[in-house]
Amino acid sequence: MKCGDVLSDGLNLRPVNFDDRKILFEWRNDSLTRKNSLHTEIVNWEKHCQWFEKILDTHRLFFILEDKYYPVGQVRIDIENGVGTVNYSIAPDKRGFGYGKIILQLCENYLYEQQPSISLRGIVKKDNIASQKIFLSLNYAEKEDDNYFVYEKTALSHYKIKNAISRG
Numbered sequence: 001m002k003c004g005d006v007l008s009d010g011l012n013l014r015p016v017n018f019d020d021r022k023i024l025f026e027w028r029n030d031s032l033t034r035k036n037s038l039h040t041e042i043v044n045w046e047k048h049c050q051w052f053e054k055i056l057d058t059h060r061l062f063f064i065l066e067d068k069y070y071p072v073g074q075v076r077i078d079i080e081n082g083v084g085t086v087n088y089s090i091a092p093d094k095r096g097f098g099y100g101k102i103i104l105q106l107c108e109n110y111l112y113e114q115q116p117s118i119s120l121r122g123i124v125k126k127d128n129i130a131s132q133k134i135f136l137s138l139n140y141a142e143k144e145d146d147n148y149f150v151y152e153k154t155a156l157s158h159y160k161i162k163n164a165i166s167r168g
């Protein structure tokens with residue numbers, strides 16, 4: 001899959017662009033997103049715009065999931081020392097329909113086609129059951145910390161699972 005390809009079911013993972021800054025601001029300050037984030041404080045518009053401009057200049061792995069051209073969620077992977085930390089959320093009115101798993105799966109497929117040496121990592125608070133279930137269902141390995149669950153996956157395990165699925 002190439003980024004920007006519209007899949008047959010109308011789902012499309014596309015790169016974030018400047019026009020997304022308002023919707024990303026709304027999603028970022030949504031109460032559940034703030035509660036589930038490592039940094040829980042609300043961000044003001046000015047700070048968001050400064051952050052967003054910088055990120056647009058530098059970031060290659062920041063996507064919006066669209067369903068029939070309607071934006072339903074965002075995912076970003078921040079890479080440091082060969083580890084890509086996943087940040088993702090689904091629009092408040094689109095939760096509960098399974099988009100969280102789809103956005104991670106599409107982003108993972110894209111990343112591993114481009115950069116197979118990266119390991120992926122998700123850090124999930126202990127009361128965020130939906131996100132824990134999503135990482136587990138995508139076969140991430142789980143480690144328990146005092147306050148979080150940490151999920152990890154390598155390209156090797158990604159391709160092992162993909163091949164097993166395609167062999168049936």
Ligand SMILES: CC(C)(COP(=O)(O)OP(=O)(O)OC[C@H]1O[C@@H](n2cnc3c(N)ncnc32)[C@H](O)[C@@H]1OP(=O)(O)O)[C@@H](O)C(=O)NCCC(=O)NCCS
Binds near residue numbers: 090099
């Ligand atoms: C976390 C989030 C991305 C989940 O996305 P989603 O598409 O709405 O997820 P779903 O509601 O489809 O839930 C995923 C799974 O968890 C299950 N689940 C959800 N809430 C649950 C709960 N309270 N108890 C048990 N299971 C639960 C669902 O039944 C589903 O399981 P299934 O695939 O077996 O049917 C979304 O809630 C969100 O954007 N939250 C705010 C931001 C956030 O938490 N981001 C992740 C930070 S690590």
